[in-house]
Amino acid sequence: MDSLGRVNAEIVDCFKCPRLVAWREKVAAEKRAAFRDEEYWGRPVPGFGDPHASLLIVGLAPAAHGGNRTGRVFTGDRSGDWLYGALYRAGYANQPTSVHADDGLELKGAYVAAAVRCAPPDNKPTPAEREMCLPYLERELALLVDVRVIVVLGQFAYDVMARMLGVRPKPKFGHGVEVPVPNAERTIVCSFHPSQQNTFTGKLTEEMFDAVFRQARVMTSMKR
């Protein structure tokens, strides 16, 4: 029988994409100067959170010096600061920071995953790499039976989830857009990705990001 533990064990031991394996290991060997004394994870990054989550958050892929360094998704970079800060304020996390894999962070009611599990060069996996990695997310989704709301961070995650869940025609991506999943008690909620490109320019503000998780909280409460 499948389980989240089994999926995660397979993810961290995956070598299916030669380009991404080479990249994740190169980054881990060369390191960023600020982290030169740390040992990088340098492997695929599994999902993290509550197995009974009603909220699933799906990002693009681990950051080279974030998840690829710490081994936990959205941990150790600015995007993670934004995500876990928002989850804390919405009552899904026990602390607002996510610095390293043993920092005591726990999620209640939420699970965080990504479409692609290895850090890609320029944050751009190829279509073939995306397809190779998707079965992991499909299995997680099947195992997270209590999930009612899926917050997708950015267009890439939206495209992946909409296709996986058979959303046709696909509504245009936009911050806060709700997309019902056909034949399921699930809804996709779109959010701009908390990348520095979005947060530094003001395209995504803390207030806008918090609103998405307030929206998710209300929706999961209503559907229970």
Ligand code: SF4
């Ligand atoms: S991206 Fe996914 S499929 Fe490819 S090597 Fe990493 S974990 Fe495996």
